[in-house]
Amino acid sequence: MARLQDSSEYLGDTAKLNEILSERGYLFLRDALGRKKIGKVGGDIIGVLRSFGFVPPGSSQAVWSGKVPSGNELTLGHGSAVAKINNLPSIKNLILRGGQVSLLKRLLGGEIFSWVENKDRGIRIMLPGKMSYSTVGGVKGTTVTPAHQDNYFFRTPNYYTTWIPLIDTDESVGGLAIAEGSHRNGYYQHWYRGPEYLGVPENRQEAESWSVSGGSPATGDVMAENFAMTWLNADYLAGDLLIFHPLMLHRGLENTSNKIRLSADIRYQRKGTPTIWRARHTFSYSKRFEAELRDTVGKMGVEPALALKVIDRLYVEGPKSEGLKTRARAAAKLLTVNNNS
Template identity: 30%
Template sequence: MPTSNGYHLDESAHRLGRLAAVPEREVGDRDALRGRLTRDGYLYLRGLLPAAGVQAFREYYFSRIGSADRAEFRKVLFGEIVPGPEYAAFCSQPALRGWFEWFLGGETFLHRRKIIRRTLPGENGIGTATQAHYDLVYLREGTDQVLSAWIPLGDCPVARGGLAYLEGSHHRVLREEAAGRLKRPAASITADLPALADEYDARWLVTDYAAGDVVIHTAHTVHAALDNLSETPRLSTDLRYQRADAPADVRWQQHWHDQDGL
């Protein structure tokens, strides 16, 4: 049974479902993809990136993170990996940047603040997994048309703690944002995913991700991470692309750090 921050997800058919991958016939159809993104709030693109490159970056990461000491871990992560050329190259690789240029129909801008998340087996409890939220609350000083890419760095079955999406949540968020009823501060909504599903009367959508998969989601789509119930570390990265001619949140133009206040 999947959990998030220790909460057991309701596995009934009206509260838990499978994330729908973009069918092969639509992968190269930009209009169909845009319609799907508007309807669903996400695009699950299987095999968008070369799996070998994803695995190579995963191996690079764990080759540098060799110490169990917390201070040493943070020193390497924020001092070497995050600002390093290997990570920069991975996040702007042609298969990714080129897709966004094609999809957005113009020159793109990649936010400098890019995040790598690692969850070890057995870690759970409030504050371990990313709590339910939508990205606009953290990016209000730029365009609301910024798109997030969530990338599992290696195979990530449900038990390893991938990302879950609250089905159709962006429609409600868009309505309430437009009406001024949901001007949330930069904070998560809740760690209690089952209660949020009841509130929205919606399903959490999950799937078994493979290396090379990418999920694109809008700034209004509610999502959260599951706990890692496997025996293998879960590693992922999330980054933000937008059109270069749209306003960008200036606070997101420094390298990510866990004490950057965002």
């Protein structure tokens, strides 16, 4: 894997940073947040994980004890350990007042809106290995985040994602890789196979194998196979900061170490610029809506490829006063007509 380019030498030069960000689609800033400060945040999380038995007694490192989560302890959004972590003063402070916020304030030239869902989606606890699991409305995913653009989750151009390693994260611990220059290619097709979320295929072979096994694109128009893909990562250290564009293709790397990977992915935009419903709600709220939506469309009995498109359309629009059943029927009709013309 090739390496991210560090721009920390330009930390004082706002214009230069903005130039790099728009050209490369990302800023990788070594130690921009301070190793000591972030080390303390990581330490607080490790304390909670220790109290839940995920870290051996007496260890101050994010070493995995081998304990498998019981029930929803580590479930993103509302898990019991996750909720404790999200309530830590140091976490709240990082999300609302961390160095990434003041930097973005400079880059965007005004006050910053920290997305509401940062509060219960922001912190990632990644155990070693790759495990499949079920989420809302029967959607199946894996603990290694597949290739995607955040634009898939959040259809607005007006924000940046910040990815923050909370412990030292070399390739064995995993972390994040981004596809060089991909933010210039448009919105990639994001695939599902039945209830299984697959993300963006990395090449033609992968797209073909997904297709013959019943997969299809739910949204997006750019075919990944039309672009060369060079993955970039780094030996991340606590204190580093990665900022990237909504159309930057990226993926999680499998954690093959004996450590628990701790990181944050949190999103910000300039206050007052147009936003989307998800930015104003908690992750738990959005997931409840998604579950209801998938359930409603699932019961309509339309063919799977159309169902994916209906779900996507209503998901982007978000909750409204009109009932989901009525909205889903109207969307199915409209999308069928569009497909036939």
